Amino acid sequence: MVASDRGQALTFEGVIAGILLLAAIGFALQVTAVTPLSPSTSSQHVENQLQATGEGVLTSSAQTGALEETILYWDAEAEEGRFHGAGDATFYRSGPPDTSFGDELSAVLGSRNVAYNVYIHYQTAEDVVQTQQLLSQGRPSDHAVSFSRSVTLLDSDHLVLEDGSEGQRLDAVDFYMPDASTDDTVYNLARVEVVAWRI
Amino acid sequence: MRGQTTLDFVIGVSIFLTIVLFTFTFVPGILEPFDVSEEENPSIADRTATTLSQDVLADPGEPGVLDRYCTVAFFEAGSDSPSDCRFTGQTVDDRLNVSEFKRVNVTLSRSDGGHLCWTDSTAPNGDPGLSESCDDDDVLLTGGPNRPSTSETTITARRVVSLQDEPVVLEVFLW
Numbered sequence: 001m002v003a004s005d006r007g008q009a010l011t012f013e014g015v016i017a018g019i020l021l022l023a024a025i026g027f028a029l030q031v032t033a034v035t036p037l038s039p040s041t042s043s044q045h046v047e048n049q050l051q052a053t054g055e056g057v058l059t060s061s062a063q064t065g066a067l068e069e070t071i072l073y074w075d076a077e078a079e080e081g082r083f084h085g086a087g088d089a090t091f092y093r094s095g096p097p098d099t100s101f102g103d104e105l106s107a108v109l110g111s112r113n114v115a116y117n118v119y120i121h122y123q124t125a126e127d128v129v130q131t132q133q134l135l136s137q138g139r140p141s142d143h144a145v146s147f148s149r150s151v152t153l154l155d156s157d158h159l160v161l162e163d164g165s166e167g168q169r170l171d172a173v174d175f176y177m178p179d180a181s182t183d184d185t186v187y188n189l190a191r192v193e194v195v196a197w198r199i
Numbered sequence: 200m201r202g203q204t205t206l207d208f209v210i211g212v213s214i215f216l217t218i219v220l221f222t223f224t225f226v227p228g229i230l231e232p233f234d235v236s237e238e239e240n241p242s243i244a245d246r247t248a249t250t251l252s253q254d255v256l257a258d259p260g261e262p263g264v265l266d267r268y269c270t271v272a273f274f275e276a277g278s279d280s281p282s283d284c285r286f287t288g289q290t291v292d293d294r295l296n297v298s299e300f301k302r303v304n305v306t307l308s309r310s311d312g313g314h315l316c317w318t319d320s321t322a323p324n325g326d327p328g329l330s331e332s333c334d335d336d337d338v339l340l341t342g343g344p345n346r347p348s349t350s351e352t353t354i355t356a357r358r359v360v361s362l363q364d365e366p367v368v369l370e371v372f373l374w
Contacts, residue, residue, distance in 0.1 A: 010204065014211030018218035025222060029229070045241040049357050052245075056252065056359030059263035060366040104366050107310040108359055 043143070046198070050114065051145040054194055057101075057108050058149035066101040068151050070134070071120055071190050072160045073099055076173040083134065084162040091133040099160075102135075109196055116196040121148075122177035122188050132176050134192075144197035153187040155179070240301075240354045244373040247295060247303065248356035252369055255285050255294075257360070265362040270307075271317045274342050291342030297373075302347075304372040307340035307362070315340045315367065329363055346372050 061067040075084045082090045085098060096102030096110070096118070109116050118134040159167035159175070170187050171179060180188045253262035256270045269284035276290045286294040297303050307315050309331070316333035317340060320326070333339055347353060353374040360369050 010207040010211040011214070012211070014214040017215045021218050021222055025226065045245065045354070048245055049355070052249070053357050053359050056263050056361075057366065060359055060361035063261075063264055063361045064364050064366075104310070104359075108366075108368070111310075 047143060047145055050109075050196055050198070051147055053108060054116075054145065054147040054196055055149075057104055058147060058192065058194065061101045061104060062149050062151060064100070066099060066104070067149065067192055068153070068157070069160050069164075070097055070099045070101040071151060071153070071192065072157060072170075073097055074159055074175060075162070076159060076168070076175065081174060081176060084160075092135040093137075096135055099164075105194070113199055114196050115199045116194050119193045119195070120177075121191040121193060123180040124178055125180050127180075130177075140195050141197045141199075144195050146193060146195045148191050148193035150189060150191045152189055153177075155184055155187045157187065240373050241356075243297065243301065244303075244354045244356040244371050247297065247305075247373070248358050248369060248371040251305065251371070252358040252360045263358075263360050265360050267363055270340075270362060271338050274305075274307075274317075274340050275338050276342065295343070302344050302374055304343040304346050305341065306370045306372070307360075307367050308370070310359070310366065310368050329365060329367070343372075347374055 058067065061070075073084050075082055080090070083092060083097060086092050087094075096105045105116065105118075115137040117136050117138075117140065120132045120134055121129050122132065124130055153170065155169070155171045157170050159170065159173060161167045167173070177188045177190065252265070253259065256265045256273060257263060258266060266284075269281065269286075272278075272281050272284055273286060273294060274291065279289060280287050280294065288294045288296075291305060292303070295303055295305070309315060312331055314331070314333065316330050316337035318328065318330045318333070318337040321328040321330055329340075330337065351374050353372050356371040356373075358369045359366055361367075
């Protein structure tokens with residue numbers, strides 16, 4: 001009688017060991033969520049591409065003057081001042097501005113499921129760097145990349161009106177960045193920073 | 200009665216071994232979509248795109264802004280490379296100088312469109328420039344073998360560059 005009891009335990013042991021193994025796999029799958037956004041060699045490559053592409057957008061926009069046009073796309077007439085067409089806020093929240101830099105951003109990044117924030121850093125007369133947000137699409141995720149480009153603004157530059165034509169001279173209007181330079185040619189040095197992340 | 204033990208033992212062990220085998224074949228498959236089969240391919244594609252957009256086709260002092268003359272000459276297969284451009288060879292494959300076991304396709308396009316051509320007379324005013332409608336005299340701005348079908352694993356590196364004061368997308372496909 002004792003012998004037959006002992007015999008049954010062997011099958012049980014096999015089944016129980018198997019269940020333990022499967023449970024271990026199940027547990028491992030549950031605690032580590034492997035998604036397409038998880039870090040790996042290939043996702044690192046995608047982040048590198050995103051960064052390099054974004055730098056290219058800034059380079060080509062700076063070359064054609066589109067970047068400067070967007071910095072100066074400011075409605076000084078509005079109460080407290082805001083970017084043209086930004087609605088009630090100072091900066092854009094739904095999509096990029098209606099300039100060629102904005103169009104290029106949305107064609108290259110927006111169409112590839114990438115969200116991005118755009119900031120404009122400038123200097124004040126006291127050599128302090130301050131930031132004006134241009135576009136906000138949310139809080140960047142942990143794998144966001146950042147790229148930036150500097151643009152020199154001159155006293156003789158003009159604001160850009162909503163239809164793209166030339167507005168008043170910078171030193172004659174209420175602009176969001178002050179004239180940080182003491183000489184009468186350079187106005188300020190702006191750095192446009194784009195933070196982009198996949199969604 | 201003791202004779203049953205052997206049979207029980209066999210059943211128990213075979214159930215256990217089956218599950219062990221299943222585990223060892225199943226677990227590596229979970230990570231397969233995130234595995235790059237040839238580890239060096241992302242680096243090669245990335246370096247090729249960087250070299251093209253910052254050095255070979257552009258002035259190193261102004262990376263990302265392509266030189267019109269050298270860019271068109273680069274995609275013009277079958278003729279000698281101009282001496283004042285930073286590449287040599289007769290075909291795009293020679294000019295890229297990537298290992299012969301890799302196949303590379305380089306393509307310039309608008310961010311929303313298909314292939315681009317360099318034509319000697321564009322539609323409105325007859326100046327040389329970029330065009331999306333190509334005929335036989337134009338230089339198609341793509342080089343290397345045609346891109347493979349979707350069943351093969353390819354690595355893509357993408358850059359935005361400026362050509363003729365216009366932002367265009369430079370894509371390097373490697374497989």
